[in-house]
Amino acid sequence: MPAKTYAVEPIEPLLLEADPERSLAACGIQRLILGSEALSVVAETVAELLGGRQPSGAGEEETAAVALLVDPVRISRRGEDVKDLMEEQLGRRFPVTRTVLDDGHSELHVVDHILDEASAAVVGKAAVVAVGGGTISDIAKVAVQRASARGAGPVLVTVQTAASVDGYTDDVSVVLRDGVKRTVPSRWPEAVVADTDVISEAPEKMNRAGFGEMTSMFTAPADWRLASMVGADRSYNPSAVRLLASVVPDLESCSDGLREGRPDAVAALTRALALRGIVTGVAGTSAVLSGVEHLISHMLDQYHSGHGRPIGLHGAQVGAGAVIAASAWDMLFDRLADRQAPQIAPIETALDPERGRRKVLAAFERVDSSLKVAEECWSDYSAKLEAVAWEFHRVRDLVGNWAEHQDELRSLVRPPGEIASALSRAGAPARLSDLGQHVDPELQQWAVANCALMRNRFTVVDLLALLGWWEPGDVGEVLERAHQAVAAAEGQG
Numbered sequence: 001m002p003a004k005t006y007a008v009e010p011i012e013p014l015l016l017e018a019d020p021e022r023s024l025a026a027c028g029i030q031r032l033i034l035g036s037e038a039l040s041v042v043a044e045t046v047a048e049l050l051g052g053r054q055p056s057g058a059g060e061e062e063t064a065a066v067a068l069l070v071d072p073v074r075i076s077r078r079g080e081d082v083k084d085l086m087e088e089q090l091g092r093r094f095p096v097t098r099t100v101l102d103d104g105h106s107e108l109h110v111v112d113h114i115l116d117e118a119s120a121a122v123v124g125k126a127a128v129v130a131v132g133g134g135t136i137s138d139i140a141k142v143a144v145q146r147a148s149a150r151g152a153g154p155v156l157v158t159v160q161t162a163a164s165v166d167g168y169t170d171d172v173s174v175v176l177r178d179g180v181k182r183t184v185p186s187r188w189p190e191a192v193v194a195d196t197d198v199i200s201e202a203p204e205k206m207n208r209a210g211f212g213e214m215t216s217m218f219t220a221p222a223d224w225r226l227a228s229m230v231g232a233d234r235s236y237n238p239s240a241v242r243l244l245a246s247v248v249p250d251l252e253s254c255s256d257g258l259r260e261g262r263p264d265a266v267a268a269l270t271r272a273l274a275l276r277g278i279v280t281g282v283a284g285t286s287a288v289l290s291g292v293e294h295l296i297s298h299m300l301d302q303y304h305s306g307h308g309r310p311i312g313l314h315g316a317q318v319g320a321g322a323v324i325a326a327s328a329w330d331m332l333f334d335r336l337a338d339r340q341a342p343q344i345a346p347i348e349t350a351l352d353p354e355r356g357r358r359k360v361l362a363a364f365e366r367v368d369s370s371l372k373v374a375e376e377c378w379s380d381y382s383a384k385l386e387a388v389a390w391e392f393h394r395v396r397d398l399v400g401n402w403a404e405h406q407d408e409l410r411s412l413v414r415p416p417g418e419i420a421s422a423l424s425r426a427g428a429p430a431r432l433s434d435l436g437q438h439v440d441p442e443l444q445q446w447a448v449a450n451c452a453l454m455r456n457r458f459t460v461v462d463l464l465a466l467l468g469w470w471e472p473g474d475v476g477e478v479l480e481r482a483h484q485a486v487a488a489a490e491g492q493g
Contacts, residue, residue: 005036009271011278018243024282028188029169032278034271036263039077039195042159043089046127049155049190064126066094067154069118069140071101071108071132075161077198082161086131097121101139106310108135110142110175118143127155130189133206134165134314138173141186148187156187160194162202163210163270164315168192169277172286179305179373180454181298183286194274196267204261205313208428210269211258212319215419216293217244217276219325222412223291223459229398229405231391232384232458233287240283241412247275252422259427292328292459293321295451300432302454303443306367312435319423320432324448326416327481328460333410335469336402343468344399350466351389353382356453363450380456388458395466416485421492430486449475 009032015024031045050064068087075082083098090096099121103109118139122128125147130140137158147153160168167174173186199207221241228236257265280286297317304311344350360381364374388395398405423430432439432447439447449472452461464470 007035008032009034009274011275014243014246014275015282018246019239019282021239023237023239024243025284027278027282028171029190029192029278031191032169032274033191033193034196034274035194035267036197037195038193039082039085039159039198040089042086042129042157042193043093045191045193046090046129046155046157047093049157050126064094065124066090066096067122067125067128068096068098069101069121069128069130069132069136069143070098071136073132075132075198076201077195078201082159082198083131086129086159090129094127097125101136108139109311110135110138110173115139115142115175119146122147122154125154127157129157129159131159131161133162134167134174137168137189138175138186141171141173141189142175142184145185145187155191156189157191157193158189160192160270160274161198162206163194163199163266163273164202164206164313165210165213166273166277166280166289168194169274170281170286172280176305178376179302179368180376181301183290188281192274194270196263196270199270200261200263200266204427205316207261207266207269208258208426209313209315209319210273211255211315211426212313212317212322212423212428213315214248214269214272214276215319215322215423216289216291217248218414218419219293219322219329220287220289220291222329222409223325223457224285224287225409225412226460226463227287227458229394230388230458230463231394232387233285235283235285235287237283240279240288243279243282244276244288247279248272252425255422255426259425287457291457292325292451292461293318295455295457295459295461296321296324296432296447298454299447299451300435300439300443302364302367302373303447306373309438316429316435317432319419319428320430320435323416323420323423323430323485324432324478324482325460326413326419327478327485328464329409329413330416330481331469331474331478332460332464333406335467336399336406344396344466345468347389347392351385351392353385356381356385359450360453363446363453366446377454381453384456384458384462387456388462395463398463399467416482417488420482420485420489424486424489424492430489431483444479445472445475448479 144156171188227233360378
């Protein structure tokens with residue numbers, strides 16, 4: 001029998017050190033269990049969380065029914081089916097109903113009819129155990145939130161089976177609405193169990209995708225801070241950025257050994273992703289870890305979904321997108337250093353709603369000729385135009401006093417070569433063309449050029465556009481900068 005080396009991760013001390021003023025939201029996770037053989041304590045964890053929540057006068061654990069939510073994908077640990085193991089372990093203490101969620105695609109999507117099926121499955125249950133990847137986690141959080149809205153809902157335990165994303169440990173879910181991925185509020189799981197024996201057996205590409213997801217912490221905070229400077233997002237909180245830095249001070253701590261699949265590297269990545277997700281939750285917004293690199297990933301998802309192609313691994317796309325995002329920041333820094341007073345387009349031109357709508361429709365007609373995707377994107381993008389127009393003087397002040405702000409922004413984004421080097425060491429894709437999803441140069445240009453048009457989130461791309469520096473030639477320069485960064489990183493390796 002393997003040694004049980006799992007541990008309950010202490011969350012509160014990290015939060016207190018980074019945020020002594022308690023400006024961040026409380027973390028709703030009661031137990032974060034990480035390590036080898038953590039799978040063995042899932043039923044015990046459910047029982048402890050239920051505590052006194054059984055029906056009055058019941059007295060027997062068997063009265064507390066459990067819903068087990070899974071997808072059809074087999075997940076193994078030393079040759080045994082993890083989902084069967086969970087059903088058997090839970091069944092020794094509780095009545096268990098197993099629901100297999102399947103939308104007919106090779107990979108499950110978070111769409112309305114699947115959310116409805118999951119929500120029906122958890123009604124009347126004392127606890128929900130979700131076993132699988134980030135999609136199952138997101139679905140379970142929405143389903144339990146719906147049940148809780150009608151009264152005292154079930155407790156939620158998530159059993160993480162890969163280190164591919166950080167969404168297991170936050171209180172939001174990514175759903176697909178009219179072909180567009182949106183992040184919506186859901187709820188915290190009471191417990192997350194990450195068995196590193198299981199995660200080490202996940203396909204290498206999934207854990208490497210998790211490292212790609214990690215890289216957004218070295219680009220997205222700069223977009224978040226920029227948005228606050230122009231008045232487009234007032235949620236910026238430096239405590240969240242400090243918490244991120246305390247969780248993962250450098251890329252090397254997670255990249256080294258991941259290419260070889262070393263258990264210690266997988267365990268370090270699992271912990272880092274788990275704590276990253278908590279940062280999103282306590283910050284109250286996904287903007288802390290989601291900027292240009294995520295927009296590029298969502299653009300690829302939209303295109304592939306609209307054309308009936310498989311959707312790629314989100315984290316892998318984010319990693320390649322982070323090199324591009326950092327390259328966009330580099331171009332901005334270089335150009336503002338060379339030009340004393342760049343001309344900002346007149347507000348009537350830059351933020352004209354009719355012009356903006358035409359751009360959105362033209363961009364997303366390529367995805368969906370019915371324009372449902374375009375209309376969904378326009379609903380978000382138009383809100384961004386309105387918010388920036390309302391305080392356009394702040395954009396002018398930012399650019400006019402750039403020297404006062406550039407050092408702070410530079411501190412929040414790493415150079416593209418550094419990110420590319422870390423991805424290369426981890427064996428993760430560093431170029432969009434490395435993703436193996438028919439991401440040809442034309443699709444890359446489209447995804448990067450139009451990424452700011454899909455969401456109500458101000459980023460470096462929006463600022464470049466306001467400066468007149470986001471024409472096709474400028475996008476081409478950013479892609480070339482990213483290419484050169486990756487080529488140099490591969491040369492070093």
